[in-house]
Structure formats: structure tokens, C-alpha cells
Amino acid sequence: MTEQTQERRRPNRGPLPGLVLFVVIAGSLVLIGAGLFSGQLSRGGLLPWNGDCTVSTADGEVGLDREEAKLATTAVALSAQGMAAPDTSDLDPSVVRRLAEGPPEDAGASLSCRGSVREDVPEQQPTATGLTPRAELVRESMTDVFGEQSLGGFAPGGVDQGHQEGSTHYEGRAIDIFFRPVSEENRRDGWMLAHWLVAHAEDLDIQYVIFDDQVWSARSSRGQWQDYRASDPGNEILRHLDHVHVDVVRGGTD
Known part of the structure; x- marks a missing residue:
């Protein structure tokens, strides 16, 4: 058997080992990311990709930008007085409901917004x-x-x-x-x-x-x-x- 024939019969490992390594690394990153995510929530911190404001709803934290927060809080205030309120159909219904009704077990804070002071x-x-x-x-x-x-x-x-x-x-x-x-x-x-x-x-x-x-x-x-x-x-x-x-x-x- 020639050296060339032996070379052709060697197992072809191809990209499989590299693919396995990639999957292991990617899985580890997902687990680490999930841990950081849950840790941030457990500390009550505002997540950087979660908007300027957050509302604690029955379904969890919902992020809003500042304009959405202003719209939602104004709408529920006007509605509570029986006055015409701006349209909130583009907002998560759970946000409007929580801001209007508050936490079910006890009155308390539901909305937080990042601080900002003009200099x-x-x-x-x-x-x-x-x-x-x-x-x-x-x-x-x-x-x-x-x-x-x-x-x-x-x-x-x-x-x-x-x-x-x-x-x-x-x-x-x-x-x-x-x-x-x-x-x-x-x-x-x-x-x-x-x-x-x-x-x-x-x-x-x-x-x-x-x-x-x-x-x-x-x-x-x-x-x-x-x-x-x-x-x-x-x-x-x-x-x-x-x-x-x-x-x-x-x-x-x-």
C-alpha cells in the first residue's frame, strides 16, 4: 500500500471538534448572561437595555422610554378623574393597569426612572x-x-x-x-x-x-x-x- 493510499484512508475529522468547542463556549456564555440578568433584577437595578423607566407589573418588569412613561402616567391620572386621556393602545396593557391600580397587595411604588440633572x-x-x-x-x-x-x-x-x-x-x-x-x-x-x-x-x-x-x-x-x-x-x-x-x-x- 502506497503512502498516498494510507493518507486517503486516514479518518477525516473535519470541523466537528471546532463545532463542539463553539457550542460549549456559547452555552457557557448563555448561562453566565442569564445569571447576570437575574442578579441585576434581584438587586432591583434598572437594566441598561430596558429603557429609561421600568414598571413592576404582575408579569414582571416592563421597560419604557421617558416619553412612554410620561404618556402612561398622564393617561391614568386623567382617567382617574373621568377626563379624556391620551391614547395608550401602543403601550403594554399591564403597564397602564398597574399604574392605574397599583400593586394588588399594598399601595406602593410601581414606576422608577433613571435620574438626570441638568448642569x-x-x-x-x-x-x-x-x-x-x-x-x-x-x-x-x-x-x-x-x-x-x-x-x-x-x-x-x-x-x-x-x-x-x-x-x-x-x-x-x-x-x-x-x-x-x-x-x-x-x-x-x-x-x-x-x-x-x-x-x-x-x-x-x-x-x-x-x-x-x-x-x-x-x-x-x-x-x-x-x-x-x-x-x-x-x-x-x-x-x-x-x-x-x-x-x-x-x-x-x-
């Missing part, structure tokens, strides 16, 4: 209403959607007492919106407003939203609601159980 806004002084122009715009924008509300934390000429030291209320940058008495229904109404404020925070230069033992900060890139630690845990006002607090950025060297 080029000028510092402002209070106007005749006792609010800075930015805070006044927040008040007007809320009224356009939610109608007349029970407001506090500001007054013509400003306020200089009734709040904690260093409060943004003393600078005319904060508004309190009351939902009294503290009840399940009023908490759900308060969360409807809180979600709307978070969704519109970028447009309105909102810095903080505080409600129901929770705080959202525009300075948090993750945009998650965090536990709010009141100086007196026994005081429902300091815990913001009976009102939503919203304040705007100072501007300048803020």
Missing part, C-alpha cells in the same frame, strides 16, 4: 407666590393634570419655619401635596402623583420626590426608590405618609 440651569429666587419659577412650573403642571390639590410648604413671601433645618421649602423650591387622612385609597392616589412626578422629572428639573417612607432622587443614575429615614419614625408627617414632597434643583452651583 446648566441658573439659580432662581422665589417669586411673589413664594416659589421659584421652576417650582411654580411644577405646581402649574400638576394642576393641569390633577386639578386643584391640597398644597402646602410655601407661601407668598416665603416660609421660615415648620420644616427641618436646611429644608428646600425655605428656598421656595419645594411643594407638599397632601393626601389626608392616611388611608389605602389616599396612598394609592399619592403614588399616582408620585409616579407622574418621577416620569416628568427631567422636563421639570425635579430633584427629589418623597412619599410613603420612600424617596426618589434625580441624582441617582439607577433611579430606584429608596427607603426614607425620617428623623422621628413615629411622626407620619416627617415620614411623608400624608403628603408627597417634591422639590426642584437650585441651579447655579447646585
Whole structure:
């Protein structure tokens, strides 16, 4: 038998070993990716490909871009008052349902948005209403959607007492919106407003939203609601159980 014949009879391994190696590596990457994905969700973080905002629904986390979040929160607020609402047929129905009804077991946060603070806004002084122009715009924008509300934390000429030291209320940058008495229904109404404020925070230069033992900060890139630690845990006002607090950025060297 010639050397050439022996060469022809050698087993032809072809690309099979390389293909097997590729499958093993690809499978490992899938498992690693799944672990990272579930780990990110378990930590409550906003996924980078999941949009600017997320809504916790019965079917899991649903990502929205900021325009969708503004549309959804405005639509449910207007619908709750029996007013004509914008079309939300392009949105996931579970998102609109959760924002309208809240979590079934207990009122609480359902929508979160990534924080964002503009660096080029000028510092402002209070106007005749006792609010800075930015805070006044927040008040007007809320009224356009939610109608007349029970407001506090500001007054013509400003306020200089009734709040904690260093409060943004003393600078005319904060508004309190009351939902009294503290009840399940009023908490759900308060969360409807809180979600709307978070969704519109970028447009309105909102810095903080505080409600129901929770705080959202525009300075948090993750945009998650965090536990709010009141100086007196026994005081429902300091815990913001009976009102939503919203304040705007100072501007300048803020």
C-alpha cells in the first residue's frame, strides 16, 4: 500500500471538534448572561437595555422610554378623574393597569426612572407666590393634570419655619401635596402623583420626590426608590405618609 493510499484512508475529522468547542463556549456564555440578568433584577437595578423607566407589573418588569412613561402616567391620572386621556393602545396593557391600580397587595411604588440633572440651569429666587419659577412650573403642571390639590410648604413671601433645618421649602423650591387622612385609597392616589412626578422629572428639573417612607432622587443614575429615614419614625408627617414632597434643583452651583 502506497503512502498516498494510507493518507486517503486516514479518518477525516473535519470541523466537528471546532463545532463542539463553539457550542460549549456559547452555552457557557448563555448561562453566565442569564445569571447576570437575574442578579441585576434581584438587586432591583434598572437594566441598561430596558429603557429609561421600568414598571413592576404582575408579569414582571416592563421597560419604557421617558416619553412612554410620561404618556402612561398622564393617561391614568386623567382617567382617574373621568377626563379624556391620551391614547395608550401602543403601550403594554399591564403597564397602564398597574399604574392605574397599583400593586394588588399594598399601595406602593410601581414606576422608577433613571435620574438626570441638568448642569446648566441658573439659580432662581422665589417669586411673589413664594416659589421659584421652576417650582411654580411644577405646581402649574400638576394642576393641569390633577386639578386643584391640597398644597402646602410655601407661601407668598416665603416660609421660615415648620420644616427641618436646611429644608428646600425655605428656598421656595419645594411643594407638599397632601393626601389626608392616611388611608389605602389616599396612598394609592399619592403614588399616582408620585409616579407622574418621577416620569416628568427631567422636563421639570425635579430633584427629589418623597412619599410613603420612600424617596426618589434625580441624582441617582439607577433611579430606584429608596427607603426614607425620617428623623422621628413615629411622626407620619416627617415620614411623608400624608403628603408627597417634591422639590426642584437650585441651579447655579447646585
